[in-house]
Amino acid sequence: MTLISEQQLPSIIKRLAHQILETYPGLQNAVIVGLQPRGVYLSDRIVAALQKEISADQVVYGKLDITFYRDDIRHQLHLATQTDLPFSIEGKTVILIDDVLFTGRTIRAALDALLSFGRPSKVSLCVLVDRKPSRELPIQPDFTGKEMVDESPYKVKVRWHENDGVDDVILQVVS
Amino acid sequence: MALTTKHLLGIKDLTTEDIQLILSTATQFKEVLQRPVKKVPTLRDITIVNLFYENSTRTRISFELAEKRLSADVVNFTVSNSSAAKGETLLDTVNNILSMKVDMVVMRHSASGAPHYLAKHIDAAIINAGDGINEHPTQALLDAFSMKEKLGKLQGLKVAIIGDIMHSRVALSNIYLLKKMGAEVMVSGPPTLIPTYLKEAMGIQIEYNIDKALAWCDVANVLRIQLERQNQPLFSSLREYNLAYGITQNRLQKLTKEIVIMHPGPINRGVELDSDVADSPHSIILDQVENGVAVRMACLYLLTGRTQPTT
Known part of the structure; x- marks a missing residue:
């Protein structure tokens, strides 16, 4: 079952980029941080869309892996991917980007991880899909591609060209 | 995984x-x-x-x-x-x-x-x-990490492990690891400090001439002479060891290429490794730490x- 089609996805990404610019004109004092591994596919595209609107050097972009900040090490081992934040976030607005906001635990870990790099003045959150009814922590997005209003028994699978040959979001039966 | x-x-x-x-x-x-x-x-x-x-x-x-x-x-x-x-x-x-x-x-x-x-x-x-x-094991892993960081790969790398091989757990762990990762391993040092089973059982090259070993390798991992584990004298004196097997600036200058020098520490300066080599840009000893x-x-x-x- 399709949640966001291949035709819809580019418009949503463009809209998210515009909403970010509307809130933070020219990305003044703001930086973009994509969450590894799967949020980066989205942040790459949003950054590309932002660079069409403002000059490339105004877009400060990094990637953050939150594996070492998770709260479930005794249950499951996750493998870390590269963190690449070659700039200071001290006093900046950090716009976190991830693909699906589900329980909120990943973002909780990301907030923790960010503090290891400095003290941002503000952190804001942009997600492609917000599974609102499944939240386990008081965390909400500021920019949302698509909000799911009802509790869903399905798994939200975001597919990207790099991995799956297609850009879309589908609902899958949990195996 | x-x-x-x-x-x-x-x-x-x-x-x-x-x-x-x-x-x-x-x-x-x-x-x-x-x-x-x-x-x-x-x-x-x-x-x-x-x-x-x-x-x-x-x-x-x-x-x-x-x-x-x-x-x-x-x-x-x-x-x-x-x-x-x-x-x-x-x-x-x-x-x-x-x-x-x-x-x-x-x-x-x-x-x-x-x-x-x-x-x-x-x-x-x-x-x-x-x-x-x-x-x-963690020493061998950090040695491998440091070699890979410095030279970009382990596969095909020529590594000479030099010195007191017999009493060294670092040597054995390094040998296992380097062989598993596809590097070539040679051991070098005085015959009294090299167990011959390394060649027979594990196919490791043994070279008693230190200059030949240095000329062969990309990386020289120099081990400490473990005086505390030697109950009987296995070489005549520390000075003689340095003359015959110590890594000196003189020996390195004779080589046609630059090699990387490693040591797991603690160094016996002036015995297995001279100070000017240990502190030279070839040395990645502090990177190892x-x-x-x-x-x-x-x-x-x-x-x-x-x-x-x-x-």
């Missing part, structure tokens, strides 16, 4: 995938150590005891730092101020410590096989921090993930 082993007792038990996993995870931890805040909360609520029955400076500090950077709770145990001095057995000591709810034991012991013995009797994950003349923390963080992290099965 996870490690195939519950304990890290030796490189001998690891698969090449295990080694690659540890090295790639260490790369991520090395980045963590460059951050303004170098501590991550990963091992909160994990308790680790450092059980050192034998002297150590670098390894113990490196493990302790790795544990603290991961936010684990750390208990240090050194034999000089413990009940072991009163005659308690190893198993009793460890069982007593474990009954205080410890998840992991990092252990150094002068008897080869001591951590393997413990692994059979207790539930906690065990990391071997050096057992007698058997293995010192720095990388040691990241590599040990990776080992602790990957083994903790296995302390409790998925529920």
Whole structure:
């Protein structure tokens, strides 16, 4: 079952980029941080869309892996991917980007991880899909591609060209 | 993907995938150590005891730092101020410590096989921090990490391990690891310090002429002369050892290429390694120490993930 089609996805990404610019004109004092591994596919595209609107050097972009900040090490081992934040976030607005906001635990870990790099003045959150009814922590997005209003028994699978040959979001039966 | 082993007792038990996993995870931890805040909360609520029955400076500090950077709770145990001095057995000591709810034991012991013995009797994950003349797996892993960082690969690399091979657990762990990762290994040093079974059983090249070994290799891993493990004299004098087998600036200048110099420490300056070589740009000895923390963080992290099965 399709949640966001291949035709819809580019418009949503463009809209998210515009909403970010509307809130933070020219990305003044703001930086973009994509969450590894799967949020980066989205942040790459949003950054590309932002660079069409403002000059490339105004877009400060990094990637953050939150594996070492998770709260479930005794249950499951996750493998870390590269963190690449070659700039200071001290006093900046950090716009976190991830693909699906589900329980909120990943973002909780990301907030923790960010503090290891400095003290941002503000952190804001942009997600492609917000599974609102499944939240386990008081965390909400500021920019949302698509909000799911009802509790869903399905798994939200975001597919990207790099991995799956297609850009879309589908609902899958949990195996 | 996870490690195939519950304990890290030796490189001998690891698969090449295990080694690659540890090295790639260490790369991520090395980045963590460059951050303004170098501590991550990963091992909160994990308790680790450092059980050192034998002297150590670098390894113990490196493990302790790795544990603290991961936010684990750390208990240090050194034999000089413990009940072991009163005659308690190893198993009793460890069982007593474990009954205080410890998840992991990092252990150094002068008897080869001591951590393997413990692994059979207790539930906690065990990391071997050096057992007698058997293995010192984290040293071999950090050596491999440093070589790979400096030269970009392990596959096909020519590594000469030089010096006191017979008494060296670092040598044995390095040999296992380098062979598994596709490097070529040669050992060099005085015949009295090189066990010939290395050639017969493991196919390792032996070269008694140090200049030929240096001319052959890309990396020279120079080992410490372990005077404390030698009950009988195996070479005539330290000065003579230096003349015949010491790595000197003079020897390196005769080479047609630059080679990388490594040493697991502590260095006997002027014996196996001259000061001007140890402190030269060819030497990555201090990088080894720095990388040691990241590599040990990776080992602790990957083994903790296995302390409790998925529920």
